[in-house]
Amino acid sequence: MSQLKVKEGRRKAPLSPWKSANPKKAAKSKKPSEGVASLDHRFGIPFIAPFFLIFLVFGLAPVIYSIYISFYKWDPLGGSTFNGVQNFVTLWGDSDFWLAIRNTFSIWALSTFPQMAMAIGLAVILRSKRLRGASFWRTIFLVPNITSVIAITIVFGQLFGRDFGIINGILGIFGVDNIDFIEGIVPSHIQIAAMITWRWVGYNTLIFLASMLAIPDELYESASVDGATKWQQFIYVTLPQLKNTITFVLVVGTIGGLQVFAEPQQLAADGGSSKQFLTLTLFLYNQAFVNNKYGYAAAIGIAITVIVLIISVINFLITRRISNDGSGR
Amino acid sequence: MRKKTLFRGSIAVSTAAILAAGVLGTPARAADPITISIWTFGDVIQRTLVQEYKNLHPEITLQIKKSDLDPLNGTNMVTACTSKTGPDVVAVEVQYSGYWRSYPKCFTDLRKMKTSEANVVAGIPAGKTALDFKKNYLPWRWEQGVGYDDSVIGFPTDVGGLEVAYRIDLFKKAGLPTERGAVGKLWPTWDKFIATGVKYNSKLSAADKKAGKGFLDNAGTMYAAIMNQGTEKYYKNDGTDAGKLIYDTNPQVKKAWDTTIKATEAGIGTRIGQYTSDWNIGMNKGTFATILAPAWMMDYIKQQAPDTSGKWDIASLPGGGGNQGGTQLTVPSYAKYPQEAYDFITWYLAPEQQLKVFKTYGLFPAASVLYDDAALLDYKDPFFNNAPVGKIYAEGVLKVKPIFEGKLQRAIDQAIGAGLGRVAAKKMTAVKSWAQVIVDIKKVINN
Numbered sequence: 001m002s003q004l005k006v007k008e009g010r011r012k013a014p015l016s017p018w019k020s021a022n023p024k025k026a027a028k029s030k031k032p033s034e035g036v037a038s039l040d041h042r043f044g045i046p047f048i049a050p051f052f053l054i055f056l057v058f059g060l061a062p063v064i065y066s067i068y069i070s071f072y073k074w075d076p077l078g079g080s081t082f083n084g085v086q087n088f089v090t091l092w093g094d095s096d097f098w099l100a101i102r103n104t105f106s107i108w109a110l111s112t113f114p115q116m117a118m119a120i121g122l123a124v125i126l127r128s129k130r131l132r133g134a135s136f137w138r139t140i141f142l143v144p145n146i147t148s149v150i151a152i153t154i155v156f157g158q159l160f161g162r163d164f165g166i167i168n169g170i171l172g173i174f175g176v177d178n179i180d181f182i183e184g185i186v187p188s189h190i191q192i193a194a195m196i197t198w199r200w201v202g203y204n205t206l207i208f209l210a211s212m213l214a215i216p217d218e219l220y221e222s223a224s225v226d227g228a229t230k231w232q233q234f235i236y237v238t239l240p241q242l243k244n245t246i247t248f249v250l251v252v253g254t255i256g257g258l259q260v261f262a263e264p265q266q267l268a269a270d271g272g273s274s275k276q277f278l279t280l281t282l283f284l285y286n287q288a289f290v291n292n293k294y295g296y297a298a299a300i301g302i303a304i305t306v307i308v309l310i311i312s313v314i315n316f317l318i319t320r321r322i323s324n325d326g327s328g329r
Numbered sequence: 330m331r332k333k334t335l336f337r338g339s340i341a342v343s344t345a346a347i348l349a350a351g352v353l354g355t356p357a358r359a360a361d362p363i364t365i366s367i368w369t370f371g372d373v374i375q376r377t378l379v380q381e382y383k384n385l386h387p388e389i390t391l392q393i394k395k396s397d398l399d400p401l402n403g404t405n406m407v408t409a410c411t412s413k414t415g416p417d418v419v420a421v422e423v424q425y426s427g428y429w430r431s432y433p434k435c436f437t438d439l440r441k442m443k444t445s446e447a448n449v450v451a452g453i454p455a456g457k458t459a460l461d462f463k464k465n466y467l468p469w470r471w472e473q474g475v476g477y478d479d480s481v482i483g484f485p486t487d488v489g490g491l492e493v494a495y496r497i498d499l500f501k502k503a504g505l506p507t508e509r510g511a512v513g514k515l516w517p518t519w520d521k522f523i524a525t526g527v528k529y530n531s532k533l534s535a536a537d538k539k540a541g542k543g544f545l546d547n548a549g550t551m552y553a554a555i556m557n558q559g560t561e562k563y564y565k566n567d568g569t570d571a572g573k574l575i576y577d578t579n580p581q582v583k584k585a586w587d588t589t590i591k592a593t594e595a596g597i598g599t600r601i602g603q604y605t606s607d608w609n610i611g612m613n614k615g616t617f618a619t620i621l622a623p624a625w626m627m628d629y630i631k632q633q634a635p636d637t638s639g640k641w642d643i644a645s646l647p648g649g650g651g652n653q654g655g656t657q658l659t660v661p662s663y664a665k666y667p668q669e670a671y672d673f674i675t676w677y678l679a680p681e682q683q684l685k686v687f688k689t690y691g692l693f694p695a696a697s698v699l700y701d702d703a704a705l706l707d708y709k710d711p712f713f714n715n716a717p718v719g720k721i722y723a724e725g726v727l728k729v730k731p732i733f734e735g736k737l738q739r740a741i742d743q744a745i746g747a748g749l750g751r752v753a754a755k756k757m758t759a760v761k762s763w764a765q766v767i768v769d770i771k772k773v774i775n776n
Contacts, residue, residue: 076411077432094772158606163541163599163616165607178541183754269399270743273750274757289404291740291773 070298080295087299097300099275100283101307103189107264107279108257110193115201116249120242122201123208124234138209141202152195153266160191182267185276192263192277200256204249211245212238244319251315258308261285280304364390365669366416368405370398372628373420373486373656375686378677385451385676389669398422402429406661410435413663417670421483421657424742426473427564427734429659431571433476437660440481442671453676459484465680467697469731474657477571483657484678485695487686489623490722490729491554491651493644494630496637497714499618503532509716512644519555519588522647526597529618541599546608546617548589548598549749553742554621555585557652557732564735572735576770586745590759593752600753609633621646623653624693624722631691631712642714643721650728655695693722700727737773744769 070087074080091097126137159166160181168178181191223233261281264271271278288297379391402425409415421429439459446455459481463471466485474483497507506512516522526544533542559581564572576582599617601607611617612634660670683694699705700723708719748766751757
């Protein structure tokens with residue numbers, strides 16, 4: 001939903017302010033050429049068919065199948081028996097499930113909000129016209145995003161090592177006792193959130209940057225004519241203009257946050273000795289691929305879907321309010 | 330939405346990797362040159378021997394694919410057996426042997442295979458079934474590769490004889506004896522081992538203590554060591570395939586748990602997890618003075634802490650005789666080239682080859698015919714202060730009693746391991762943590 005909104009917003013405002021808006025030209029280019037108009041629009045169907053076929057086979061079919069097996073006690077080697085809603089009843093009463101929800105949301109909060117602040121800050125720096133080698137920096141910021149999660153976990157695991165980790169080393173200078181970034185609940189969440197932040201902050205920076213570049217320079221000019229400082233420009237011009245993008249990043253971050261898997265899995269495959277960083281997807285994975293309880297895992301998958309749906313509805317309501325109050329683009 | 334797909338991607342990738350492994354791991358059926366695909370972990374398959382086999386059989390290519398143990402013996406094998414496509418040889422670790430012995434349908438029954446002429450030149454006679462080779466191996470290790478329907482599903486590679494690796498220099502500094510016989514006499518029992526640890530720790534300087542130094546690398550490792558000294562673990566052999574679950578009544582479990590908790594609370598361990606970066610660094614820095622070391626770990630220590638050469642020695646394990654780990658090489662039922670795979674296994678795990686592997690990599694042979702062989706008994710390792718490691722491990726291994734392994738042993742082990750971790754991290758009291766262990770085990774067993 002929100003994604004659509006953002007796209008609409010972008011269409012209204014030209015992507016970069018200095019190429020801005022010759023309305024006549026824009027109107028002209030919108031008019032389709034005769035050649036295209038003469039084509040039957042059904043002609044497009046074969047072009048998108050491969051996607052839908054692949055989606056059907058690898059997207060929809062597994063979803064339906066997992067709904068089916070969620071009603072079974074299903075072991076790939078041992079066969080399956082119909083189980084009714086027992087999997088869901090067990091899930092409701094499974095303390096690990098509630099623990100996983102707690103961990104997932106805690107890690108989500110710890111990774112999303114600081115990350116967003118950092119991304120906006122970095123975008124402001126990247127936007128600055130005085131910055132040299134802008135494209136170099138933009139590229140560099142995307143590198144963490146294409147780094148293998150495994151590699152990230154190994155490096156962060158060493159940084160956050162309890163006895164010889166550099167972070168504890170630095171904290172030690174200030175007289176802080178060594179923190180166990182695996183056994184502690186909050187410390188382990190911080191470690192995982194740090195990995196996620198490191199990996200995604202650059203990506204979000206670029207999203208914010210794109211959206212900032214779309215803010216017309218006139219707004220800043222008139223603000224500075226009115227005597228606004230840089231900081232005031234940021235608070236009263238940039239931030240309000242970014243409202244939709246912030247929502248977008250938040251939604252995407254929430255969905256991503258609900259699927260955090262590789263980082264905790266690499267720290268400890270069982271999610272820690274007290275399951276202190278067992279996330280929902282890791283819980284699902286372990287039930288299916290470690291304990292061979294595919295039916296139960298499918299039930300967890302459906303529970304995750306329901307949670308995502310609930311959050312999407314909340315997000316939708318918030319976005320609608322923002323776009324209704326008139327201040328958003 | 331992009332982030333969503335990427336995150337989902339990580340799961341999709343792992344699943345895809347498994348599927349791809351299933352598909353790609355299968356060699357295309359070529360006319361003459363044959364590719365035997367082998368799924369393994371760690372150092373079960375040694376490069377030098379692979380080269381040797383290549384020289385013997387230029388027409389055969391051995392394609393080795395290494396994974397971590399848990400995905401390999403778990404998901405990957407389950408997927409391969411379900412889809413009936415996969416490698417020609419799979420290494421199954423003993424912790425998973427109980428599980429896979431209950432699925433003999435996933436393996437080729439090696440009693441029905443006969444060696445071909447292929448390795449006659451290398452000393453493997455033709456026309457021999459698995460039962461003809463049985464006498465070469467330690468009987469209880471052989472049993473770990475026998476399916477519950479009596480089919481032979483795998484040949485034993487090594488036996489993880491368990492002893493104590495200790496640092497001579499650190500023992501000297503703490504005023505403890507350093508000669509391996511005298512060191513072994515320090516701890517005839519586990520209680521004495523704990524007492525030695527307390528004594529060692531009391532000699533540490535305040536600075537050392539602050540730096541997290543201690544006697545043993547991780548007290549939690551004692552659990553498996555004590556457990557394997559018994560005759561039963563979580564299952565009782567009651568004549569049925571699956572066995573009867575006795576994890577909550579077996580006194581050996583309680584004893585192993587209590588002793589480990591006692592060691593943990595006495596603080597003899599450094600709480601460094603094994604195979605972490607801290608562990609590797611600690612090995613070099615002398616953060617801990619002892620490791621409960623299975624034979625196969627010797628090579629790991631050499632790799633990780635080459636500068637400590639000569640500072641280590643090997644003493645016998647408290648309680649006498651220990652075992653941890655070991656692997657079976659199996660031929661899956663879905664193998665493309667079962668004959669070639671069987672020929673490879675019978676050659677690779679023949680006593681001559683096992684002796685070579687022991688000398689190069691320290692994997693202690695499961696081929697018990699070697700145990701009175703002078704080549705093994707006289708073998709000394711300079712890294713471990715010229716300890717006669719062959720003799721020490723042979724003596725220990727012969728004291729080990731056979732244990733009936735059950736289907737979900739690995740999962741139960743993991744639940745108990747987590748429980749010990751909670752106590753070590755002071756997240757729970759021992760009593761509470763044990764209660765949680767029982768809850769966790771029941772969750773795995775039920776539904």
